[in-house]
Amino acid sequence: MAMINLQRLGYVTAIAEEGSYAAAATRLGLSQPALSRSIQGLEEEYGIRLFDRGRAGAQLTADGAAFVGIAGRLLNQADTANEQLMALSAGGGSLVAFGLGPVSAAAILPRLLPALLSTGARLRIRVEALNTLQQLLRQGEIDFFISGLPVRDRLSRLPDDFRVRRIPLTSVNLLVRPGHPLLAGDCEPDDLRRYPIAAGSFLRELLPSARLAQLGVAPPIVELDDYATLSALARQSEFIVVAVRGLADVRPDLGLVPLPVDLAVNEVEYGFVSASFNDLSAEARQIATMILDQLASQMGRAKPPPGIPFSNK
Structure with missing residues (x-):
């Protein structure tokens, strides 16, 4: 079998992205017949059909979708390798x-x-x-x-x-601003439910809503993977931020303190x-x-x- 031709892999991904041979040919600066011949050559080489062509354009087959996934990975790796080689030629560090x-x-x-x-x-x-x-x-x-x-x-x-x-x-912790009402006394589950929750997307993976309810914590009404912004929100309001235990200690600049609450969550x-x-x-x-x-x-x-x-x- 011939060596992989990255240019032809790029042709396949272009058709998949554009949805038609005509649009892909325009983007690539090729004639449509030349692009068709290139794809036919790939299909013959690998013994698969990449696209179904019809009025709706070019639709990936199941094999074609798998092919595009592999091709995309190879093209990205080639781009990274090229950047590394360019960095070496320029005397810079490896990427x-x-x-x-x-x-x-x-x-x-x-x-x-x-x-x-x-x-x-x-x-x-x-x-x-x-x-x-x-x-x-x-x-x-x-x-x-x-x-x-x-x-x-x-x-x-x-x-x-x-x-x-x-x-x-580590484990899960609840963070609030200094002076938050929940810091004034014992914090019970009913108390937690009275305050809005903010968290990163990891909480969806860690605890389903039913489990949060058992722990006395409402589902997040703000989900954002930016803890600087979440901390700013909590400093200006009564939001509770769900984070990993230890974040407040290593990032005191976030301005939040942990609630004395054990969520009984595994590590x-x-x-x-x-x-x-x-x-x-x-x-x-x-x-x-x-x-x-x-x-x-x-x-x-x-x-x-x-x-x-x-x-x-």
Whole structure:
């Protein structure tokens, strides 16, 4: 079989995005017959049909959809490799692209970023919710991500070609502004229900609404993966912010204090996740180790256990 032609993979993704051969040909600067011949060649080479063509345009077949997913990942990896090569030719550091969950980023980035920059690597950092981080990893846009994960096994949702290491770190806490009415005395479940709740998207993964009701906590009416903004909201109102235990200690600048309430929630775990189809570079391994060490230090837990799956070797 011939070597993979990235240009032709780009043709397939362009048709999928534009929805028709004509629109894709215009975008690519090709004639429509030339584009059709290129796609026919791919279909013959791999023995599959990529598109069904009709009045509605070009619709991906089931095989075509799978093909586009693989092609998109390869094209993103090629773009990243090209950036790394350009950086080397310019004398710059290697590119390390990684993702962090919003809580992880809020807890560690302000202190850790200067140390990461001292490695000489160029950094591309994405702060996103878990679902988006998974997508970015599958597409090859990041080398790895570190994010909070619920203890209840939700990792079955992660693709089989992900390497995952779960790291127990902390539990859930409720944060309010100094002077909040709930700080004036004993806080009972009925008291909690009288105040609005704000949280990041991790709460949906961790605790369903029925479980929140059992704990005496109302479902969030504000969901936002930006803890600086959530903290500003809580400082100016009577909102309760749901976060991981320890965030207020490591980020006193957020201006919130924990409520003396035990939600009886099992530990929240962090996950180190990389892709089995992409071994990490030495620079990426160094960056990942620094992040994990900082998380463990700031959250008051022991250093993460050995065996972080950096590669297939």
